[in-house]
Amino acid sequence: MKKFFLTASFLFLILSVFGQILKPIEWEVTFSESNPKAGDEVEIQFKAFIEEDWYLYSSDFDPDLGPLVTEFTFEAHDSYELVGDLEPINPKKKYDTLWEGEISYFKKEGVFIQKVKILQDDFQIKGTYFYQVCSDVDGKCIPFEDEFLLGTLI
Numbered sequence: 001m002k003k004f005f006l007t008a009s010f011l012f013l014i015l016s017v018f019g020q021i022l023k024p025i026e027w028e029v030t031f032s033e034s035n036p037k038a039g040d041e042v043e044i045q046f047k048a049f050i051e052e053d054w055y056l057y058s059s060d061f062d063p064d065l066g067p068l069v070t071e072f073t074f075e076a077h078d079s080y081e082l083v084g085d086l087e088p089i090n091p092k093k094k095y096d097t098l099w100e101g102e103i104s105y106f107k108k109e110g111v112f113i114q115k116v117k118i119l120q121d122d123f124q125i126k127g128t129y130f131y132q133v134c135s136d137v138d139g140k141c142i143p144f145e146d147e148f149l150l151g152t153l154i
Contacts, residue, residue, distance in 0.1 A: 022142065024051035025133050029148045040118045041083060044150065046072065046129065048110040053136045058091035058104035059112065066099040068132035068143055072114065079123035079151070083115035124151040 025048050032043035050056050059070040072086050089111040091104035116125060126149045134141040 023144070024054040025049065025056060025144070027129070027146060029150060031150065036118045038118055038121045042116060042118065044114045044116060044125065046112040046114070046148075048106065050106060050108055050110060050133065052108075054133050055136065056106045056110050056131060056133050058088045058106060058110070059086055060088050060091065061102060061104050065101045065103065067103060068130070070112070070129065070131040072112065072127060072129045074125065074127040077124050077126070079120040079153070080116045080118055080125050083117050087113045089113060122152050124149070124153040
């Protein structure tokens with residue numbers, strides 16, 4: 001019975017370790033102003049906190065180059081409209097010999113800004129972001145997709 005208990009405990013420990021999902025990035029989505037109202041033009045800030053030894057590809061290089069660029073998709077809603085394009089804030093740039101082109105990326109922290117105009121006091125801004133993070137240590141790259149939701153209609 002003692003061997004069974006030890007074996008079962010060991011298997012449970014191993015399965016729980018392998019069952020953990022590796023996610024070396026956390027996101028925070030906020031408005032530049034608290035409590036925006038109809039008529040206000042505000043910025044949505046998407047801030048990525050990236051673990052040590054990992055990097056996040058930006059959104060401002062040729063998507064046909066190879067790496068997956070970070071993409072934001074906004075669901076259409078009558079309560080807001082996008083103003084301009086998404087802007088990555090100060091990504092690092094380098095020529096990548098593997099992809100044979102210039103890429104941009106973030107280490108430790110990345111910020112993307114999207115301006116929106118609020119059209120109704122009761123508004124909802126909903127969408128997804130798709131991105132890829134890669135490891136400096138072993139070259140592993142992992143794609144992710146997450147959702148965001150902002151507004152008073154939550």
